[in-house]
Amino acid sequence: MTTQPTISDVARVAGVSVATVSRALRDLDKVHPETRARVLAAAQELSYIGSPDAAGLASGRSRLIGIITPFMSRWFFAGIMSAIEKVFRDHNHHILLMDLEEKSPEARLSLTQGRLFKRVDGLIVINVELEAAESELVHRLDLPVIAVGYPFETAPRIGIDDHGCAALATRHLVNLGHSAIAYVGKARAHNPHGRTPNERLRGFEETLAASSLTVRPEWVLESDWSVGDAYAGATHLLAQSQRPTSVVCGSDEMALGVMAAARDAGLRVPEDLSVVGIDDHDMAAVFGLTTVRQPVADQGRAAALAMLGLLGLTDVTPEADHNFPVDLIIRRSTAAP
Amino acid sequence: MTTQPTISDVARVAGVSVATVSRALRDLDKVHPETRARVLAAAQELSYIGSPDAAGLASGRSRLIGIITPFMSRWFFAGIMSAIEKVFRDHNHHILLMDLEEKSPEARLSLTQGRLFKRVDGLIVINVELEAAESELVHRLDLPVIAVGYPFETAPRIGIDDHGCAALATRHLVNLGHSAIAYVGKARAHNPHGRTPNERLRGFEETLAASSLTVRPEWVLESDWSVGDAYAGATHLLAQSQRPTSVVCGSDEMALGVMAAARDAGLRVPEDLSVVGIDDHDMAAVFGLTTVRQPVADQGRAAALAMLGLLGLTDVTPEADHNFPVDLIIRRSTAAP
DNA sequence: TTGAAAGCGCTACCAG
DNA sequence: CTGGTAGCGCTTTCAA
Numbered sequence: 001m002t003t004q005p006t007i008s009d010v011a012r013v014a015g016v017s018v019a020t021v022s023r024a025l026r027d028l029d030k031v032h033p034e035t036r037a038r039v040l041a042a043a044q045e046l047s048y049i050g051s052p053d054a055a056g057l058a059s060g061r062s063r064l065i066g067i068i069t070p071f072m073s074r075w076f077f078a079g080i081m082s083a084i085e086k087v088f089r090d091h092n093h094h095i096l097l098m099d100l101e102e103k104s105p106e107a108r109l110s111l112t113q114g115r116l117f118k119r120v121d122g123l124i125v126i127n128v129e130l131e132a133a134e135s136e137l138v139h140r141l142d143l144p145v146i147a148v149g150y151p152f153e154t155a156p157r158i159g160i161d162d163h164g165c166a167a168l169a170t171r172h173l174v175n176l177g178h179s180a181i182a183y184v185g186k187a188r189a190h191n192p193h194g195r196t197p198n199e200r201l202r203g204f205e206e207t208l209a210a211s212s213l214t215v216r217p218e219w220v221l222e223s224d225w226s227v228g229d230a231y232a233g234a235t236h237l238l239a240q241s242q243r244p245t246s247v248v249c250g251s252d253e254m255a256l257g258v259m260a261a262a263r264d265a266g267l268r269v270p271e272d273l274s275v276v277g278i279d280d281h282d283m284a285a286v287f288g289l290t291t292v293r294q295p296v297a298d299q300g301r302a303a304a305l306a307m308l309g310l311l312g313l314t315d316v317t318p319e320a321d322h323n324f325p326v327d328l329i330i331r332r333s334t335a336a337p
Numbered sequence: 338m339t340t341q342p343t344i345s346d347v348a349r350v351a352g353v354s355v356a357t358v359s360r361a362l363r364d365l366d367k368v369h370p371e372t373r374a375r376v377l378a379a380a381q382e383l384s385y386i387g388s389p390d391a392a393g394l395a396s397g398r399s400r401l402i403g404i405i406t407p408f409m410s411r412w413f414f415a416g417i418m419s420a421i422e423k424v425f426r427d428h429n430h431h432i433l434l435m436d437l438e439e440k441s442p443e444a445r446l447s448l449t450q451g452r453l454f455k456r457v458d459g460l461i462v463i464n465v466e467l468e469a470a471e472s473e474l475v476h477r478l479d480l481p482v483i484a485v486g487y488p489f490e491t492a493p494r495i496g497i498d499d500h501g502c503a504a505l506a507t508r509h510l511v512n513l514g515h516s517a518i519a520y521v522g523k524a525r526a527h528n529p530h531g532r533t534p535n536e537r538l539r540g541f542e543e544t545l546a547a548s549s550l551t552v553r554p555e556w557v558l559e560s561d562w563s564v565g566d567a568y569a570g571a572t573h574l575l576a577q578s579q580r581p582t583s584v585v586c587g588s589d590e591m592a593l594g595v596m597a598a599a600r601d602a603g604l605r606v607p608e609d610l611s612v613v614g615i616d617d618h619d620m621a622a623v624f625g626l627t628t629v630r631q632p633v634a635d636q637g638r639a640a641a642l643a644m645l646g647l648l649g650l651t652d653v654t655p656e657a658d659h660n661f662p663v664d665l666i667i668r669r670s671t672a673a674p
Numbered sequence: 675t676t677g678a679a680a681g682c683g684c685t686a687c688c689a690g
Numbered sequence: 691c692t693g694g695t696a697g698c699g700c701t702t703t704c705a706a
Contacts, residue, residue, distance in 0.1 A: 022686085029691095054682070140339070260625075353677085
C-alpha cells in the first residue's frame with residue numbers, strides 16, 4: 001500500500017506552511033487567493049484527502065452524527081434516514097447508524113455503545129426512548145440531540161401530531177356515518193417506543209367520545225404494528241358475529257393487513273368494511289387505501305437542519321417542538337356504511 | 338462542559354503508565370492480571386471512554402465500515418443493513434451509511450465522498466456499480482471491499498443466483514400449465530444497478546425458451562421496480578385484448594402492484610391471472626403471494642463476516658463468490674390457467 | 675510485564 | 691495574510 005499524502009506533502013509542493021494549507025483547504029478567511037489556488041493545485045496533484053481522524057482529534061469535532069432508531073426495516077425509518085443523510089452529506093458530515101431493533105437494554109449500553117456516543121458530534125434519536133444510562137451518557141458527553149417523534153427530555157423535537165392524525169382518520173369515518181368503528185394498533189405491553197401508538201389510540205378514543213360514540217374494548221386490537229399481526233387480529237375480529245363497519249389503523253402497513261384479511265373473509269372494501277390508515281406508505285396509493293399522510297422526508301430534513309443549528313453550523317435555532325402538518329388522503333377504501 | 342477523562346487520567350488513578358492502560362483496556366497479552374484489574378477499576382471509576390479519533394489516528398484503523406447502497410428505502414436494503422450492523426456491533430465496529438439514491442455521478446465523488454472513503458476501514462457495496470473514479474479511490478486507499486449482489490472487480494461477492502430465482506419462478510408457472518406468461522421488471526435504460534434486473538429477466542427468458550415457449554416482447558414490461566410503476570404497467574397490459582394468463586415479477590413489490598392492478602381490472606388472482614414474485618417481502622405472506630424467498634439477513638451477516646475476515650479480525654477467508662440458496666414459496670397467487 | 679517516548683496528521687493559537 | 695509550534699489522546703516500538 002502506497003503511503004497516503006499528508007498535509008505536509010501538500011505544504012511542501014505548494015511551498016507554504018501546513019497552517020496555510022489547512023486554512024486554504026477549509027476555505028477559511030485570510031488566505032490570499034493566489035496562495036489558495038496554489039494549495040488547491042498541489043492538493044489536486046497529490047490527490048490529497050485529509051485524515052478525518054486527525055482533524056477530529058485536533059478540532060474536537062468528528063463531523064459524524066449518530067442516528068439511533070428501532071425497527072429500521074420499517075418504512076418510516078428508511079425514508080427519514082435517507083433524507084437525513086442527504087442534508088448532512090451536503091454539509092460534509094457523515095451518518096453513523098445505530099439500529100436498536102431487537103436490542104435488550106443490557107446489550108445496548110455496551111462498550112461499543114459508549115464509543116459510539118463518544119464518536120459523534122450529535123445524536124438524532126428517532127422514536128425511541130433512551131434509557132437512563134444512555135441519557136446519562138449523553139449528558140456526560142454534552143451531546144446535542146434532536147428527537148424525532150418520541151421526545152427526549154428538553155431536546156428539540158420534530159414530528160407530527162399523532163393524536164391529531166388518528167383523530168382525523170376517525171372523524172372521516174364518523175362523518176361518513178360510521179358508528180361501529182374498530183381500531184387496530186394498540187401497543188402491546190413493553191413496547192419500546194410506545195408513544196406514537198398510545199397517542200394515536202388516544203386520538204381515536206377521544207374522537208369517538210367527542211362524537212358520543214362508545215369505544216368497544218373488544219374492537220380495539222393490539223398489534224406489534226406488522227402486516228402479519230394486523231392481518232391475524234383482523235381475521236379474528238371479522239369472524240365474530242358482531243363486527244364493525246369500519247376500522248382505523250395505526251399505520252398503513254396494518255391497514256393493508258386488515259384489507260387483506262377482509263378480502264380473505266369474503267368482505268368487500270369499502271362496501272362491507274371501510275379501512276383507513278395513517279402514514280401514506282408507498283403501497284397505500286396502489287391499494288386505494290384512504291390514509292393520513294405524514295411528510296417523512298420533511299421530518300428528516302428538519303431534524304438534520306435542526307442538528308446543524310445546534311452544532312452552530314447554520315444560523316437556525318431549532319424550535320422546541322415542531323409538528324409537521326398531515327393530510328387526509330381519501331381513496332377507495334372508505335365509504336358510507 | 339466538563340472535560341472528558343483521558344487515558345492519562347486513568348493511568349494516574351491506576352498508578353501505571355498510559356502504555357499499560359492502553360494494553361489492559363484492549364485485552365492485549367502481557368499484562369499482569371492484577372494490573373489489569375487495577376486499570377479496569379480506574380477506568381470504571383472515571384467512566385472513561387477512549388477517544389476513537391485518537392485511537393484511529395494512532396493505529397491507522399478507524400473501526401468504521403462504510404456501506405454504500407442505492408435505494409435505501411427499498412425493503413431489501415433495510416433488512417440487510419440491519420443484519421450487517423448487528424455483526425459489526427458485536428465486533429466493536431460502527432457503520433457509516435452512504436445512500437446513493439438519486440445521486441448523480443458528479444454529486445457522488447465529492448470531497449465528502451473522498452473523506453467518507455478515507456474514513457473507513459472497509460467498504461460493503463450493496464447492489465451498485467461503483468464508478469471509475471470511485472473504484473480508483475478504493476484502490477488508492479487500498480480499501481478492502483465486499484460486494485453484495487452486484488460484483489465489484491475481484492472482491493468477494495455475496496448474493497443469490499438471480500438468474501436461478503427467475504427461472505424457478507417461471508418454471509413453476511410453466512409446470513402449472515401456463516404458456517402465456519408476461520414479465521414485469523425489465524430495467525429501464527441507465528438503471529444504476531441493473532445487474533439483478535437483467536439476470537432475472539434472462540432467467541425468465543431462458544426458462545421460457547427451454548420450455549419451447551416464446552417470449553412476447555410486448556409482454557415484457559419495463560419498470561423502475563416500484564409498486565406504482567408495476568401497477569401502471571400491469572393495468573395497461575391487462576387492458577389489451579390479448580392478455581397473459583400469468584406473470585412473473587422481478588420483485589414482490591412489483592408483484593403486489595400487479596395483483597392490485599389485476600383486481601382493479603376485475604380479474605381474479607389466481608383464477609384469471611397467476612402472479613409470482615421474488616424476494617418474500619414482509620407483505621407477501623399476507624397477500625398470499627407465491628414467491629421465491631431470498632435470505633436477506635443471511636446475506637447481510639455473511640457480508641459482514643467476510644469483511645471481518647478481510648480485515649484480519651476473524652480467521653475466515655471469504656469465498657470469491659457465494660450464492661445463498663433460495664426457495665419457492667407456493668401460496669395462493671398461482672394456479673393452473 | 676511495564677515504562678518512556680516518538681509519532682499519527684491535523685487544528686488553532688500566537689507571532690510576525 | 692502567513693508561519694511556527696504546541697498539543698489533541700492514543701498506539702506502538704524500544705528499552706528496561
